[in-house]
Amino acid sequence: MRGEAVTKxxxxxxxxxxxxxxxxxxxxxxxxxxxxxxxxxxARRKFSAxxxxxxxxxxxxxxxxxxxxxxxxxxxxxxxxxxSEQRGALRNAIGEFRALFGNNRExxxxxxxxxxxxxxxxxxxxxxxxxxxEREMQPVLDAQGRIAGFFxxxxxxxxxxxxxxxxxYIAALALALVGFAGxxxxxxxxxxxxxxxxxxxxxxxxxxxxxxGLPNHAKTLELLDLYLAEHAAHESTTFALVELxxxxxxxxxxxxxxxxxxxxxxxTRIREAVPAEAVVGRVGSDExxxxxxxxxxxxxxxxxxxxxxxxxxPHWFDTVVRVSAHAGFAQAPRHATTRGELTRRAELALRAAxxxxxxxxxxxxAAIDTVSTDQxxxxxxxxxxxSANELELHYQPIVAAHGGRIVGVxxxxxWTHPTRGAIGPAVFIPVAEQMGLxxxxxxxxxxxxxxxxKRWPDLYVAVNLSPLQVRDRTIVDLVRxxxxxxxxxxxxxxxxxxxxxxxxxxxxxxxxxxxxxDLGVRVALDDFGSGxxxxxxxxxxxxxxxxxxxxxVVALGTSANGGVIIQAIVALGRALxxxxxVEGVETEQQRVLLRLAGCDEMQGFLFAKPAxxxxxxxxxxxxxxxxxxxxLAAPATLTA
Numbered sequence: 001m002r003g004e005a006v007t008k009x010x011x012x013x014x015x016x017x018x019x020x021x022x023x024x025x026x027x028x029x030x031x032x033x034x035x036x037x038x039x040x041x042x043a044r045r046k047f048s049a050x051x052x053x054x055x056x057x058x059x060x061x062x063x064x065x066x067x068x069x070x071x072x073x074x075x076x077x078x079x080x081x082x083x084s085e086q087r088g089a090l091r092n093a094i095g096e097f098r099a100l101f102g103n104n105r106e107x108x109x110x111x112x113x114x115x116x117x118x119x120x121x122x123x124x125x126x127x128x129x130x131x132x133x134e135r136e137m138q139p140v141l142d143a144q145g146r147i148a149g150f151f152x153x154x155x156x157x158x159x160x161x162x163x164x165x166x167x168x169y170i171a172a173l174a175l176a177l178v179g180f181a182g183x184x185x186x187x188x189x190x191x192x193x194x195x196x197x198x199x200x201x202x203x204x205x206x207x208x209x210x211x212x213g214l215p216n217h218a219k220t221l222e223l224l225d226l227y228l229a230e231h232a233a234h235e236s237t238t239f240a241l242v243e244l245x246x247x248x249x250x251x252x253x254x255x256x257x258x259x260x261x262x263x264x265x266x267x268t269r270i271r272e273a274v275p276a277e278a279v280v281g282r283v284g285s286d287e288x289x290x291x292x293x294x295x296x297x298x299x300x301x302x303x304x305x306x307x308x309x310x311x312x313x314p315h316w317f318d319t320v321v322r323v324s325a326h327a328g329f330a331q332a333p334r335h336a337t338t339r340g341e342l343t344r345r346a347e348l349a350l351r352a353a354x355x356x357x358x359x360x361x362x363x364x365x366a367a368i369d370t371v372s373t374d375q376x377x378x379x380x381x382x383x384x385x386x387s388a389n390e391l392e393l394h395y396q397p398i399v400a401a402h403g404g405r406i407v408g409v410x411x412x413x414x415w416t417h418p419t420r421g422a423i424g425p426a427v428f429i430p431v432a433e434q435m436g437l438x439x440x441x442x443x444x445x446x447x448x449x450x451x452x453x454k455r456w457p458d459l460y461v462a463v464n465l466s467p468l469q470v471r472d473r474t475i476v477d478l479v480r481x482x483x484x485x486x487x488x489x490x491x492x493x494x495x496x497x498x499x500x501x502x503x504x505x506x507x508x509x510x511x512x513x514x515x516x517x518d519l520g521v522r523v524a525l526d527d528f529g530s531g532x533x534x535x536x537x538x539x540x541x542x543x544x545x546x547x548x549x550x551x552x553v554v555a556l557g558t559s560a561n562g563g564v565i566i567q568a569i570v571a572l573g574r575a576l577x578x579x580x581x582v583e584g585v586e587t588e589q590q591r592v593l594l595r596l597a598g599c600d601e602m603q604g605f606l607f608a609k610p611a612x613x614x615x616x617x618x619x620x621x622x623x624x625x626x627x628x629x630x631x632l633a634a635p636a637t638l639t640a
Contacts, residue, residue: 064170064173064174065174068166068167068170068174071166074159075159075162076159078159079159082159087138112124112125112126112151115151116153121153124151124152124153125151125152125153126140126149126150126151127149127150127151127152129150130150135152135153136152136153137150137151137152138150138151138152207219207222209281209282211260211263211264211282212263212264212267212282213267214267214280214281214282214288215279215280215281215282216281216282216283217281217282217283217284219281220279220281220282220283220289220291221339221343223279223281223291224237224239224291224339224342224343225339227279227291227293228332228337228338228339228342230293231293231332234295234296235293235294235295235296236293236294236295236296236298236331236332236333236334237291237292237293237331237332237342238290238291238292238293238294238300238329238330238331239289239290239291239329239330239331239332239342239343239346240289240290240291240300240304240307240327240328240329240346241283241287241288241289241327241328241329241346241347241349241350242270242287242288242289242290242304242307242308242311242325242326242327243284243286243287243288243325243326243327243350243353243354244266244286244287244311244323244324244325245323245324245325245326245358246323246324247259247285247286247323250262250321250323253321254317254321258317258318261317262315262317262321262323263282263286265315266288266311266315266323266325267280267282267288269307269310269311269313270288270290270307270310270311272310273303273306273307273309273310274290274292274303274306274307275292275303277292277293278290278291278292278303279291279292287350290303290304290307300329300331301361301363304327304329304361305361307325307327308324308325308326308327308359308361311323311324311325312324312325312359324358324359325358325359326350326353326354326356326357326358326359326360326361326362327350327353327360327361327362328346328347328348328349328350328351328352328353328361328362328363328364329346329349329361329362329363329364330342330343330345330346330349330363330364331363331364335364344372345364345368345369346364348364348368348369348372349362349363349364349368350362352368374427375431377420378423378427378428378431379431379435381417382415382428382431382432382435382437383435383437385415385417386437386440386441386444390415390416390417390418391413391414391415391441391444392413392414392415392416392448392612393411393412393413393414393445393448393449393452393612393613394411394412394414394610394611394612395409395410395411395412395452395461395610395611395612395613395616396409396410396412396603396608396609396610396611397409397603397607397608397616397619398410398462398581398601398602398603399601399602399603399607400600400601401594401595401599401600401601401602402595404607405623406459406619406620406623407459407460407601408459408460408461408462408494408601409453409456409459409460409461409462409616410461410462410463410464410496410603410610411445411448411449411461411462411463411464412425412464412610413425413429413441413445414610415428429441429466433466433468438466438468438469439468439469439472442465442466442468442469442478443478443482445463445464446463446478446479446482447482447485447486449461449463450482450483450485450486450488450493451485451486452613453486453488453492453493454486454487454488455613455617456616456620459492459620460491460492460493460494460522461488461492461493461494462494462495462496462524463493463494463495463496464496464526465495465496465497467498467500467501470497470501470509470512471501471508473512475512475516476512476515476516476519479493479495479516479519479521480519483519483521489520490519490520490521491520491521491522493521493522494521494522494523494524494544494545495516495521495522495523495524496523496524496525496526496547497523497524497525497526498525498526498527499525499527499528502525502541506540506541509541510540510541510542513541513542513543514542517542522544522545523542523543523544523545524543524544524545524546524547524581525538525541525543525545525546525547526547527547527549528546528547528548528549528569538572538576538578539576543578544578544579545578545579545580545581546569546572546573546578546579546580546581547581547582547583548566548569548580548581548582548583548599549583549584550583550584550604551584552565552566552569552582553566553582553583553584553585553586553590553594553604554584556589556590556593556594563593563597566582566593566594566597566599567597567598570597570598570599571598574598579600579601580598580599580600580601581599581600581601581602581603582594582599582601582602582603583602583603583604584604585602585603585604585605585606585607586604586605586606587606588606590604590606591606
């Protein structure tokens, strides 16, 4: 069955249209994301350094070539200027000494040396015939204006010659810079390739779970977007969530490294159980996602069942480890069309599967979302109700077993919504705990109850503390502050706690109750018998009262042992010096039997239903008017 289902889904897989997704192959090994980040940073530094060095080399080479060109041009200009000055000086000298030329066209050599020195000419000679060489020439005219001869000399270029001498060194430097620039360019290309590779590695690291190599949460959602965009009209996109059971116990048994090894093994098992076209991602510490596109008529539940069965097979490490899982799934477009709605509804199905237990598979259905809609409504409206003062307290009287006189009231939180009407505590209190509003709600109940208790000076008021409040060390400060604000004597306050709180952290709870006793308040154990009912902590904890759970009252008259159990609890309470209160009294027969069993106080619908403070005022007035008669001997129903 399992193989047929997988084969059928593989046949209906969308093929090439999702080649990019199918190409996202799980590599199985651990991916060191931190190491990838370090490598990428090093590659970036190397790339930046190579680019800077190459830029500096090119700048140096350019500066060298420009400097050489400018220097050579300046040298030529300097030589030309010197040559022009030399010719001018030669012409002036010849003009001054023209009268010295005789008919024999000879000139005194001393005159030639004088002209050479004054004109700063090198190798100046006087010749009667033009020179056939490359020497420079200047005609010399006699007094009659005839050419008497020629001055010849070697033209010098000292600045250009100096530059010519420097050019080999400049050329060598330029070649060195060219070579260095080429080397830098090669290094730059290599660094660029390294950077590209490291960027790709970092991108993959950002997309993958570093433990399993599977797509991580963000990448899974990105791939889901592609799946939703790619499926055809006759196809469905399945988004399934698989959550492991009891990973806390596994971690406690194997340690962190062992649990990591198990997670990797589970990832492998999931990949083995799904078609090759499916994408498996890790979306939480112990939660995986499976995505698949298949024809509308394909049943995906056998595939998910195969996944759970594969996970449940024994895992072999240093010891044999067994782990179970549960799953929930939703499909598009049947259940949702957008990614957000599809994942939300798959999560709702997963939570429903968790409530059913290990190995459960739940497909999304509308009934699941109704609960979620109510929760979202409460999450949105409860903070507003707190600020708008919509919450109020109702009180249920507590009467003495002998005489029926009201001795106290229990404060109970109520919420009447403007449009939805009454919303019970069993509905909104769990949501308040999830939202972290129990501190605010608890403080509201305590302060309001003490403020309204001032109108009943002869009664004590009982206030329930949630487990979250009791575990919070600031509860003692809150009680002290509320008592000081109200001015109510601490002895009139009874705080009710449940059995489970005492079991969680016994040492801390003993100290907490003692601190509350130091304030002068009393502490009652609520719903005794409904939980662990461990008798040892009745001796250990400094309690003042036992409150017997209503389940024992229901058994009175219907079970032969019902009365015996209550008598035993009453006897136990008296032996420990505790008063005993029983709740849930609804019939006269129950009242009589409980009084005979020795209970000290009672409360229940037989006497009064929870009602606003004004109703308690009227009830107390009636009790006062009875002038010593039993105030609530007969059943009474109070309405707000």
